[in-house]
Amino acid sequence: MTETRARRPGRAVITLADVAAAAGVSTATVSRVMNRVPTVNPGLALRVEAIARQMGYQFNAAARTLATGRTGAVALIISEADLSQPYSFTSAPLHGVLSAVARHDLQIVMLLSGSAQQESYLLESLGRTGVDGAMVILEDEISHLPELLGDAGVPVVYLGRPLGDATSQSYVDVDNVGGARIATEALIEAGRTRIAILAGTDRLTAARDRLEGWRSTLTEHGLEAHRIARGAFSPAGGADTMTRLLAAYPDIDGVFVCSDYMGSGALQVLAAAGRRVPHDVSLVSYDDSVLSEVANPPLSSVRQPLELMGEEMVDALASLMAGSGPSVIQRVLPSSLTRRDSL
Amino acid sequence: MTETRARRPGRAVITLADVAAAAGVSTATVSRVMNRVPTVNPGLALRVEAIARQMGYQFNAAARTLATGRTGAVALIISEADLSQPYSFTSAPLHGVLSAVARHDLQIVMLLSGSAQQESYLLESLGRTGVDGAMVILEDEISHLPELLGDAGVPVVYLGRPLGDATSQSYVDVDNVGGARIATEALIEAGRTRIAILAGTDRLTAARDRLEGWRSTLTEHGLEAHRIARGAFSPAGGADTMTRLLAAYPDIDGVFVCSDYMGSGALQVLAAAGRRVPHDVSLVSYDDSVLSEVANPPLSSVRQPLELMGEEMVDALASLMAGSGPSVIQRVLPSSLTRRDSL
DNA sequence: CTGTTAGCGCCTTCAC
DNA sequence: GTGAAGGCGCTAACAG
Numbered sequence: 001m002t003e004t005r006a007r008r009p010g011r012a013v014i015t016l017a018d019v020a021a022a023a024g025v026s027t028a029t030v031s032r033v034m035n036r037v038p039t040v041n042p043g044l045a046l047r048v049e050a051i052a053r054q055m056g057y058q059f060n061a062a063a064r065t066l067a068t069g070r071t072g073a074v075a076l077i078i079s080e081a082d083l084s085q086p087y088s089f090t091s092a093p094l095h096g097v098l099s100a101v102a103r104h105d106l107q108i109v110m111l112l113s114g115s116a117q118q119e120s121y122l123l124e125s126l127g128r129t130g131v132d133g134a135m136v137i138l139e140d141e142i143s144h145l146p147e148l149l150g151d152a153g154v155p156v157v158y159l160g161r162p163l164g165d166a167t168s169q170s171y172v173d174v175d176n177v178g179g180a181r182i183a184t185e186a187l188i189e190a191g192r193t194r195i196a197i198l199a200g201t202d203r204l205t206a207a208r209d210r211l212e213g214w215r216s217t218l219t220e221h222g223l224e225a226h227r228i229a230r231g232a233f234s235p236a237g238g239a240d241t242m243t244r245l246l247a248a249y250p251d252i253d254g255v256f257v258c259s260d261y262m263g264s265g266a267l268q269v270l271a272a273a274g275r276r277v278p279h280d281v282s283l284v285s286y287d288d289s290v291l292s293e294v295a296n297p298p299l300s301s302v303r304q305p306l307e308l309m310g311e312e313m314v315d316a317l318a319s320l321m322a323g324s325g326p327s328v329i330q331r332v333l334p335s336s337l338t339r340r341d342s343l
Numbered sequence: 344m345t346e347t348r349a350r351r352p353g354r355a356v357i358t359l360a361d362v363a364a365a366a367g368v369s370t371a372t373v374s375r376v377m378n379r380v381p382t383v384n385p386g387l388a389l390r391v392e393a394i395a396r397q398m399g400y401q402f403n404a405a406a407r408t409l410a411t412g413r414t415g416a417v418a419l420i421i422s423e424a425d426l427s428q429p430y431s432f433t434s435a436p437l438h439g440v441l442s443a444v445a446r447h448d449l450q451i452v453m454l455l456s457g458s459a460q461q462e463s464y465l466l467e468s469l470g471r472t473g474v475d476g477a478m479v480i481l482e483d484e485i486s487h488l489p490e491l492l493g494d495a496g497v498p499v500v501y502l503g504r505p506l507g508d509a510t511s512q513s514y515v516d517v518d519n520v521g522g523a524r525i526a527t528e529a530l531i532e533a534g535r536t537r538i539a540i541l542a543g544t545d546r547l548t549a550a551r552d553r554l555e556g557w558r559s560t561l562t563e564h565g566l567e568a569h570r571i572a573r574g575a576f577s578p579a580g581g582a583d584t585m586t587r588l589l590a591a592y593p594d595i596d597g598v599f600v601c602s603d604y605m606g607s608g609a610l611q612v613l614a615a616a617g618r619r620v621p622h623d624v625s626l627v628s629y630d631d632s633v634l635s636e637v638a639n640p641p642l643s644s645v646r647q648p649l650e651l652m653g654e655e656m657v658d659a660l661a662s663l664m665a666g667s668g669p670s671v672i673q674r675v676l677p678s679s680l681t682r683r684d685s686l
Numbered sequence: 687c688t689g690t691t692a693g694c695g696c697c698t699t700c701a702c
Numbered sequence: 703g704t705g706a707a708g709g710c711g712c713t714a715a716c717a718g
């Protein structure tokens with residue numbers, strides 16, 4: 001009744017010892033060969049390698065982890081709230097992450113955060129699995145994770161600059177100030193002078209930076225920067241905020257909307273108010289997502305290299321785990337403007 | 344230079360032996376307590392449990408795996424192509440999966456499929472990590488995975504019914520025939536008689552089933568079912584297909600579009616052709632995603648319980664892994680129509 | 687009901 | 703350059 005967990009039915013699972021026996025060497029040698037330890041006789045190495053391959057030998061991850069303390073796995077922590085939204089921001093970085101891990105021969109363990117219950121499970125999972133590192137896609141609802149993970153004991157890289165003093169944290173961010181500047185300048189170039197902003201949460205540096213970029217650009221151009229409204233990151237939020245803005249500042253002729261998702265709501269309010277886009281009001285949005293593409297009219301929108309950010313996050317983490325390079329990695333990627341009809 | 348991999352800096356990592364020593368019992372007893380083996384003296388169990396908790400003991404997953412052959416991890420395989428689309432279908436089921444795994448105390452390892460290169464990495468990863476089970480979110484580009492994973496040696500559950508003879512496969516699907524019937528019937532009730540379909544790929548049972556549902560409903564109502572066009576799952580695809588359809592059958596007064604993403608493209612073509620929706624042409628779409636919500640006009644769309652499907656997939660896999668219940672689980676969930684202005 | 691004792695498969699000093 | 707042997711932390715017979 002000794003049930004060997006046969007991974008492939010029929011074919012039993014091959015161990016180092018099996019290969020060693022077949023090759024007439026010790027397990028130590030096979031281990032060295034498989035781990036490409038350079039002190040092995042090249043001829044022998046080749047022979048052993050061939051036999052191992054031919055026998056279909058594969059590492060047993062658990063045994064290896066037990067012996068070395070390394071798991072070869074990293075955690076990717078994402079926001080529950082984002083995933084439950086009709087439009088998920090997470091998928092693009094996720095794509096980048098998943099394509100990059102193959103390069104580094106890493107496994108991705110997905111963890112959800114956002115509710116207290118999940119948080120304890122998260123911490124427990126992190127502890128138990130003993131991942132070698134972690135990545136966090138920062139969003140509103142999990143903006144406190146940097147504190148929570150403060151002494152995680154493994155390297156952590158954030159997608160998005162953490163709040164507060166981020167000097168000791170590793171992150172991959174986009175230049176949100178610059179992105180907002182591009183958007184605002186485009187509005188100004190289009191001849192707009194009474195430019196409002198639909199800003200998002202202030203628990204995210206991204207949102208703060210965009211507000212800052214908008215404000216400084218207007219100020220530098222001698223324009224007023226007081227037409228501000230904050231709202232939820234949703235079409236409804238965009239609609240509400242736009243309504244308030246229109247009521248408070250009926251003279252608005254340009255709007256910088258901090259997300260496409262809000263933008264679609266704003267667009268409906270503008271249409272209902274009889275303001276034509278871009279004839280009466282120019283609009284620039286953020287994210288350059290499918291929503292800006294299918295909007296009516298299609299929205300000019302600031303593009304962030306989200307996939308690339310995911311990849312860079314993995315690269316940074318791998319470098320941190322290797323321990324050879326710098327102990328803090330901070331990378332800021334540029335954003336650009338995709339022009340569509342709303343401008 | 345014996346570097347103990349301290350998970351938490353400072354505090355060393357606690358093992359069963361540490362707890363056993365502190366409690367004055369054997370490691371076997373602690374192990375039994377932690378695993379809730381019922382034959383332990385309740386008083387002792389309570390005491391040991393308290394000590395373990397107080398010491399912050401956590402299982403070492405690797406050691407446990409090595410001893411039991413079980414990993415507590417399951418793979419989730421998703422399509423690279425879907426993730427790289429501007430609108431990812433995957434996130435909703437992903438959310439369901441991730442929220443459900445906590446219930447079963449499982450870890451999710453994410454794996455990408457869709458390119459040959461990834462496929463070898465996929466197989467390798469599956470073999471190496473030795474996950475206890477796998478889930479696949481079936482999509483066009485990875486519709487061949489059921490064959491590839493045929494003898495994976497671990498239970499597999501699919502999101503979407505696999506092609507071919509699926510009697511021996513476990514899956515969670517939605518009633519796509521029924522969904523298409525609901526959509527088509529709504530079109531008929533709206534007084535439409537010349538009803539076309541924008542169909543998707545035929546490598547997915549979902550798309551085939553929808554076509555079938557559309558066809559049978561029309562036939563049963565004595566209506567013609569030949570206004571068919573297939574296209575890529577994208578706004579551009581929807582636009583192309585709609586253009587062809589309009590050219591071939593100018594008399595169209597109703598359209599069943601097999602995805603919101605195509606629907607947004609179709610809508611633009613209709614608008615450009617001077618056909619008003621729903622005045623001249625009624626339209627029902629599929630997915631009930633944010634795209635149908637922000638479309639102009641907002642689209643009536645068939646809703647699929649994607650999150651729930653993700654959860655059910657995990658439940659099914661857990662049951663399969665437990666090995667107590669049936670060895671094949673097939674679950675088909677109902678879909679419903681969300682009515683909006685396009686009808 | 688609890689303790690003892692082998693491993694699980696691999697890595698890694700330590701001798702040779 | 704290669705082999706022998708201990709141990710990573712835990713589970714699962716088997717005794718007691």
